[in-house]
Amino acid sequence: MAHDGLIRTPRFEQVVEAAADIARGRGDEYVGVEHLMLAILAAPDTVPTLELHALGIDPRRIAAAIETTMREPGYLAPSYRARHLDGKITDYDPVTGISRRLAG
Structure with a gap:
């Protein structure tokens, strides 16, 4: 469980x-x-x-x-956005490998 x-x-x-x-x-x-x-x-x-x-x-x-x-072509977006269980949002750029946590 x-x-x-x-x-x-x-x-x-x-x-x-x-x-x-x-x-x-x-x-x-x-x-x-x-x-x-x-x-x-x-x-x-x-x-x-x-x-x-x-x-x-x-x-x-x-x-x-x-x-x-x-x-x-163009299928992959330039960034991925994820919403965490705590409500915060993270943007991830797969090209640069940079993650940025945003207020949510």
């Missing part, structure tokens, strides 16, 4: 680790929502994937579209 009182299920942990594997495999230095989405879409027994199939949507087509977007 996490410190916030929420239980992390084994499926959650598997998807998060799969997202990290996807990010590492691409050479990305972060794990973002796009990596999580690709990990979810790759798992055939997740609720989102099952529901997409039920709607007649092939999850592989969505994954392919996300991967195409991730290969496009």
Whole structure:
């Protein structure tokens, strides 16, 4: 159980680790929502994937579209912004490696 009182299920942990594997495999230095989405879409027994199939949507087509977007020039923003649990915001510039903590 996490410190916030929420239980992390084994499926959650598997998807998060799969997202990290996807990010590492691409050479990305972060794990973002796009990596999580690709990990979810790759798992055939997740609720989102099952529901997409039920709607007649092939999850592989969505994954392919996300991967195409991730290969496009300009995909990586010049900085990454993260909000911490304490409400503070950090900007990180992957080019310079500089992190700057902002008021939040």
